[in-house]
Amino acid sequence: MALLIEVEHAVQTFRTPRGVVHALNDVSIAIEAGQVLCLVGESGSGKTTLGKLVAGLRRPTSGRLLFEGQDVWKADKRTFDAYRRAVQIVHQDPYASLNPVQKVRDMLAAPLERHRLTRGAETTRRIREILAMVDLTPPDDYIDKFPHQLSGGQRQRVSIARALTLGPRLVVADEAVSMVDTSIRASLLNTLLRLRAELRVTFLFITHDLGIAEYFGQSGDTAVMYLGRIVERAPTGDLVANSQHPYTRALLAAIPEPDPDLTRAKPKVALRSLEIPSLLRLPSGCTFHPRCPLFEPGLCDVVSPELVWLNARREVACHVVAREAGNGKVAVAQGAELDERLAR
Amino acid sequence: MERSVTHLGSGPSGGTGRSSGAAVLSVQDLWVDYWTPRGAFAAVRGATFDLHRGESLALIGESGSGKTTLGLALVLLLPSAGRLARGRIAYQRDNQQVDVLALSSERLRRFRWEECAMVFQGAQNVLNPVLTVRDQFVDTYRAHQREGSRAIEARARDLLRMVQLDAERVLRAYPHELSGGMRQRVLIALSLLLSPQILILDEPTTALDILTQRAIIDVLRRLKDQLGFATIIISHDLSLAAELADRVATMYAGRLVEVAPVRKTFYSPAHPYTAALLDAVPKAVGRAAAISAIPGSPPDLRNPPPGCPFHPRCAYAVERCKQAEVPVEPVGAGHDVACIRWRDLLRDRRPRPTAAPVS
Numbered sequence: 001m002a003l004l005i006e007v008e009h010a011v012q013t014f015r016t017p018r019g020v021v022h023a024l025n026d027v028s029i030a031i032e033a034g035q036v037l038c039l040v041g042e043s044g045s046g047k048t049t050l051g052k053l054v055a056g057l058r059r060p061t062s063g064r065l066l067f068e069g070q071d072v073w074k075a076d077k078r079t080f081d082a083y084r085r086a087v088q089i090v091h092q093d094p095y096a097s098l099n100p101v102q103k104v105r106d107m108l109a110a111p112l113e114r115h116r117l118t119r120g121a122e123t124t125r126r127i128r129e130i131l132a133m134v135d136l137t138p139p140d141d142y143i144d145k146f147p148h149q150l151s152g153g154q155r156q157r158v159s160i161a162r163a164l165t166l167g168p169r170l171v172v173a174d175e176a177v178s179m180v181d182t183s184i185r186a187s188l189l190n191t192l193l194r195l196r197a198e199l200r201v202t203f204l205f206i207t208h209d210l211g212i213a214e215y216f217g218q219s220g221d222t223a224v225m226y227l228g229r230i231v232e233r234a235p236t237g238d239l240v241a242n243s244q245h246p247y248t249r250a251l252l253a254a255i256p257e258p259d260p261d262l263t264r265a266k267p268k269v270a271l272r273s274l275e276i277p278s279l280l281r282l283p284s285g286c287t288f289h290p291r292c293p294l295f296e297p298g299l300c301d302v303v304s305p306e307l308v309w310l311n312a313r314r315e316v317a318c319h320v321v322a323r324e325a326g327n328g329k330v331a332v333a334q335g336a337e338l339d340e341r342l343a344r
Numbered sequence: 345m346e347r348s349v350t351h352l353g354s355g356p357s358g359g360t361g362r363s364s365g366a367a368v369l370s371v372q373d374l375w376v377d378y379w380t381p382r383g384a385f386a387a388v389r390g391a392t393f394d395l396h397r398g399e400s401l402a403l404i405g406e407s408g409s410g411k412t413t414l415g416l417a418l419v420l421l422l423p424s425a426g427r428l429a430r431g432r433i434a435y436q437r438d439n440q441q442v443d444v445l446a447l448s449s450e451r452l453r454r455f456r457w458e459e460c461a462m463v464f465q466g467a468q469n470v471l472n473p474v475l476t477v478r479d480q481f482v483d484t485y486r487a488h489q490r491e492g493s494r495a496i497e498a499r500a501r502d503l504l505r506m507v508q509l510d511a512e513r514v515l516r517a518y519p520h521e522l523s524g525g526m527r528q529r530v531l532i533a534l535s536l537l538l539s540p541q542i543l544i545l546d547e548p549t550t551a552l553d554i555l556t557q558r559a560i561i562d563v564l565r566r567l568k569d570q571l572g573f574a575t576i577i578i579s580h581d582l583s584l585a586a587e588l589a590d591r592v593a594t595m596y597a598g599r600l601v602e603v604a605p606v607r608k609t610f611y612s613p614a615h616p617y618t619a620a621l622l623d624a625v626p627k628a629v630g631r632a633a634a635i636s637a638i639p640g641s642p643p644d645l646r647n648p649p650p651g652c653p654f655h656p657r658c659a660y661a662v663e664r665c666k667q668a669e670v671p672v673e674p675v676g677a678g679h680d681v682a683c684i685r686w687r688d689l690l691r692d693r694r695p696r697p698t699a700a701p702v703s
Contacts, residue, residue: 187637
């Protein structure tokens with residue numbers, strides 16, 4: 001399958017009065033057409049910055065963004081415009097991202113008519129179709145509503161509908177289901193999954209919630225980010241079932257689950273520090289070393305680990321894990337033994 | 345104290361014949377009204393429950409269910425548009441019962457911190473930005489006319505250590521020098537300064553990162569074991585209830601629709617809404633399974649549906665659900681539900697086998 005989007009060695013820094021923020025530090029990703037990549041991480045991990053970069057809303061400080069093999073920021077205007085049409089973003093907050101004085105009809109008509117895809121009555125027909133696609137049915141109940149007349153879940157559906165108006169190839173969904181209530185979130189996720197299957201849209205799905213990533217990204221890959229780097233990447237099911245990076249393990253062990261027996265019996269990962277370092281002063285070597293239970297002085301605080309292939313399906317950026325994989329230890333030291341070492 | 349057997353969640357034996365000696369807080373038929381430009385409505389409708397000594401009760405529900413309003417009503421800190429319309433809140437200490445609604449304003453002020461402290465939602469932002477953490481502890485202490493600044497320093501240090509903070513560093517720090525998770529832990533320590541019997545926490549982990557959430561959960565569990573206070577944990581997050589609760593009260597449209605021991609709530613819920621909420625979240629990481637949405641949306645409380653407020657969204661609804669108020673029925677020990685079809689629900693959902701931990 002052809003690669004639809006590639007990010008190569010992206011670095012993103014921001015100048016602030018307090019110093020330079022290192023939001024992305026040499027991140028590379030690639031997504032095949034029709035596939036899904038989930039980005040999981042805590043605040044400050046760089047997942048939203050990477051999403052904006054993929055959507056073309058931000059130009060990286062260095063590194064390249066390729067769309068169907070073409071360097072987006074060096075492309076001519078026609079290629080760039082085609083890329084911008086093909087890649088759409090759905091933001092976290094449907095309250096902030098919809099214009100409060102525009103009706104749903106006008107919000108969806110604007111991109112259609114600006115790009116001369118439809119006119120007049122045809123526009124209305126197309127808007128009805130798109131509203132039905134995002135399960136806002138019957139469409140006539142919603143088409144003349146203002147955002148404040150809609151519930152949070154309905155507003156997020158309008159955001160998704162707007163992203164679909166130009167027939168995108170890639171949708172960047174940035175915490176798209178995070179702000180809605182539990183009962184609504186399930187139906188929103190199911191709508192997104194159906195759209196993925198029906199429209200064969202490629203997804204970059206950004207979330208802080210590994211459970212949601214697992215649900216949406218079942219058939220794709222998940223990358224875990226920490227302080228502006230990818231620390232582990234694997235097919236989603238594998239990543240969760242057999243995580244290797246100590247940060248991923250810590251994250252998995254920390255997640256509270258909606259099951260009292262299970263959640264109270266979870267193995268614990270004993271982090272050396274509860275505090276997340278500042279992006280203004282990143283730790284030397286591996287940025288996870290001040291918190292990592294596998295920390296080895298003289299190695300982890302000196303050399304920054306590369307993301308290396310541990311096996312055919314999994315990449316990990318950890319000196320200790322990579323070395324032990326080289327020794328053939330990982331094949332036997334999965335699960336319980338690693339848990340024990342991490343819980344010391 | 346007398347209690348009707350039909351009162352929801354009034355005791356571990358389903359509200360029958362148990363002495364109220366074990367309850368630190370007894371809430372009966374509590375109603376809260378809100379006044380808005382678009383009309384008045386009842387945000388809490390007839391809440392009745394007991395909180396037992398050292399117990400952890402989770403109040404779960406979605407936004408607009410009334411859970412925060414109920415929490416605020418317990419310490420009489422409703423916003424100006426809110427009014428406690430009816431009901432009774434009885435607090436018990438040393439075998440003495442206190443009618444909270446009858447307290448003078450001075451005694452109520454003391455009740456709020458010395459007996460029943462509350463950590464508000466988004467509380468990371470309520471610390472005074474121009475005071476060091478040490479001064480916030482001293483201020484609180486002085487406001488309650490306690491003497492001896494040395495004693496307070498020692499207590500503050502102990503509490504900060506219990507919440508896994510570097511006490512020396514944090515006491516000297518201003519709030520902006522601390523992360524959100526650190527501020528939340530400072531607030532929990534501060535709320536325990538005067539050794540309350542009850543701690544109410546409103547969404548204590550919402551908007552915090554996973555590792556920070558884990559730290560808060562572990563800290564709360566340890567503190568409760570060491571200090572023995574009772575907690576009311578208000579959250580939309582079922583997982584937080586699974587972690588910390590002994591009992592769970594499910595709220596919907598201002599009503600407590602189910603109160604049950606935590607394992608009953610999660611493994612054999614008797615209210616269709618509780619069951620639907622559980623089905624709407626992924627089971628657990630590593631066990632991808634289909635999730636199902638709850639159709640429709642929560643009712644407008646200005647104009648709630650007649651009968652059971654959940655009936656328009658409920659797969660079990662029958663004609664009778666639309667007509668009359670739903671009586672509360674005991675399901676089992678400490679398990680009460682407001683649903684006429686709970687037996688059918690239980691039959692359809694055989695209890696899940698006890699889950700083994702994922703490795």
